[in-house]
Amino acid sequence: MTTKGVRRPLGLAPTAVLLLGALYCLLPVCWVLAASTKTRGELFTTNAFAPGTGLFSNIADLSAYRDGIFWQWMANTALYAGVGALLSTAVSVLAGYALAKFRFFGRNMIFNVLIGGILVPAVVLAVPQYLLLAKAGLANTYWAVLLPSILHPYSIYLARIYASAAIPDALLEAGRIDGAGEHRLLRVVAVPLMLPGMVTIFLFQFVAIWNNFLLPFIMLADDERFPLTVGLYTLLATGANQPALYNLVITGALLSIIPLIALFLTMQRYWRTDLSGGSVKS
Amino acid sequence: MTTPTRGARADRAGATPYLYLAPAVVLFTLFIAAPIGYTAYLSLRRVQFSGLGLGKKSRTEIFVGLDNYRTAVADGEFWAGWLRVLGYAGLVLALMLGLALVFALLLDSARVRLARFSRIAIFLPYAVPGVVATLLWGFLYLPSLSPIHATLRTFGFENVDLLSPSTVMFSMVNVAIWGGTGFNMLVLYTQLRAIPRDYYEAARIDGAGELAIALRVKVPILAPALVLTTVFSIIATIQVFTEPMTLRPISNAVSSTWSPLMKVYRDAFVTGDLYSAAATSLVIAAISVVPSLLFMRLVRRQAFGEER
Numbered sequence: 001m002t003t004k005g006v007r008r009p010l011g012l013a014p015t016a017v018l019l020l021g022a023l024y025c026l027l028p029v030c031w032v033l034a035a036s037t038k039t040r041g042e043l044f045t046t047n048a049f050a051p052g053t054g055l056f057s058n059i060a061d062l063s064a065y066r067d068g069i070f071w072q073w074m075a076n077t078a079l080y081a082g083v084g085a086l087l088s089t090a091v092s093v094l095a096g097y098a099l100a101k102f103r104f105f106g107r108n109m110i111f112n113v114l115i116g117g118i119l120v121p122a123v124v125l126a127v128p129q130y131l132l133l134a135k136a137g138l139a140n141t142y143w144a145v146l147l148p149s150i151l152h153p154y155s156i157y158l159a160r161i162y163a164s165a166a167i168p169d170a171l172l173e174a175g176r177i178d179g180a181g182e183h184r185l186l187r188v189v190a191v192p193l194m195l196p197g198m199v200t201i202f203l204f205q206f207v208a209i210w211n212n213f214l215l216p217f218i219m220l221a222d223d224e225r226f227p228l229t230v231g232l233y234t235l236l237a238t239g240a241n242q243p244a245l246y247n248l249v250i251t252g253a254l255l256s257i258i259p260l261i262a263l264f265l266t267m268q269r270y271w272r273t274d275l276s277g278g279s280v281k282s
Numbered sequence: 283m284t285t286p287t288r289g290a291r292a293d294r295a296g297a298t299p300y301l302y303l304a305p306a307v308v309l310f311t312l313f314i315a316a317p318i319g320y321t322a323y324l325s326l327r328r329v330q331f332s333g334l335g336l337g338k339k340s341r342t343e344i345f346v347g348l349d350n351y352r353t354a355v356a357d358g359e360f361w362a363g364w365l366r367v368l369g370y371a372g373l374v375l376a377l378m379l380g381l382a383l384v385f386a387l388l389l390d391s392a393r394v395r396l397a398r399f400s401r402i403a404i405f406l407p408y409a410v411p412g413v414v415a416t417l418l419w420g421f422l423y424l425p426s427l428s429p430i431h432a433t434l435r436t437f438g439f440e441n442v443d444l445l446s447p448s449t450v451m452f453s454m455v456n457v458a459i460w461g462g463t464g465f466n467m468l469v470l471y472t473q474l475r476a477i478p479r480d481y482y483e484a485a486r487i488d489g490a491g492e493l494a495i496a497l498r499v500k501v502p503i504l505a506p507a508l509v510l511t512t513v514f515s516i517i518a519t520i521q522v523f524t525e526p527m528t529l530r531p532i533s534n535a536v537s538s539t540w541s542p543l544m545k546v547y548r549d550a551f552v553t554g555d556l557y558s559a560a561a562t563s564l565v566i567a568a569i570s571v572v573p574s575l576l577f578m579r580l581v582r583r584q585a586f587g588e589e590r
Contacts, residue, residue: 015394015395015396017388018388018397021385021400021403021404025407028407028415043427044426091306094302095303098300099299104299107299110303114306117310117314118517119571120567121520121566121567121570122521123566123567125314127546128316128317128320132316132317147309147313150313151309213413213523213527229413232417236417236532240531253417261409271405
């Protein structure tokens, strides 16, 4: 390559490649935006990306479907993802802080065993989790989806890295010399310093639970407790042979991604994958 | 760990770290260790019916040793599923990670316009659940609805069936690439941004162009991140379930045992043979343990490199 001396190279080709990638990623989203505004007739007759006239009637139809079960699914998903991610963040931060800032017997062993959880395929867990929860009388309840979602080994790993990078040992030592108890140090020193990392862990876990399909699919039989993913799947499964239901599925798909996309666009600076790297210039 | 230098701290820490770890350890025991143990237990047993199979006494669970494993391994459909998933995973890994790397490198080169827009747009599918992604693409694959078919027709490809037995795998690969490229791109891009800019100055003074810098300086620096994303992607693609499951209602080409994981689901909940399902799922776990161990070594090196 003899690009030597080219001081002001035009970034046309790289820009074009990236824009093509962006176009590819936006295509299905644009399509669903357009399709959800179409009436049944328009869906099959008009241009795929041309807006239609039926958005509000589609939303009304979807809201009327089985007495508004779609909104129940939406609320369920928010509950699973919100509460699950909150508890998950708390558990991960406590564990990560303990692993990063204390020396104690069994530290490495506990870390390795917990991290080993990342490697266990979800399938090995989901079926027996269902059987065990069924024995405890918890299958087909909110708990069945919530409880297995709390432990997230990768979050513990991230929390440990973040704790060792963000909390100076000297600060903890100074606090101890001043006679502060461990719980007070956790509350006053560790948690405030780890807050940005906690937001990141929360967001990733929130999305993971929001998008999860296998676990609720296995755990729940009663569609009153379904999250959106399982609800939309059953809607598709019943509607696949009835093009009349296509509008409901399409509108449901659009409404189900709006909250996450909003979260994603407003919380941009927290979407970081490298917690140890300190600041990310974006 | 008995590091003498920190002995005093260890004494003073007392019960505190154990207390903080307790929730994680309890949850691990209940929702990871116990299920694995229970699966292993089930995989060695089977229900035997005596007499006519009626009444409570006639149904007994017996120990059958490795019989369930023999059946699982001897099942041709199981291996056919693996073959499909390996083809699928190979394509997804190569294309998704290749694209993620190219996009990350392009974003990092200073000469790109609209970089922020492209980055957000490419990361956007991460916010779309797998079920919804498959559903959207599924509609786009339907001839009656899709702009894809209209485009293909203008190029002279009539009646392309994107959901036939010979094409449905590629259609699924496309969904996975669409959903996964952005996240992996972000991982690699974040890593690239962490490298100080003056790192490249030496190469630039030596007359290296952007391409040479990307290939000879940036890619080697990215190697650990590439291994990490690869291993994560292997674990995820081997367990593919949501996409084929969601395509089933609209494509006859996806069988109920398309991927090994779908076979486990069918055995456990449709045919009700928990014992086979347990054995099969442990075989799947054993097969995916190879990339997993690789990951384990990596995590250890990273975590401890971090400490001091």
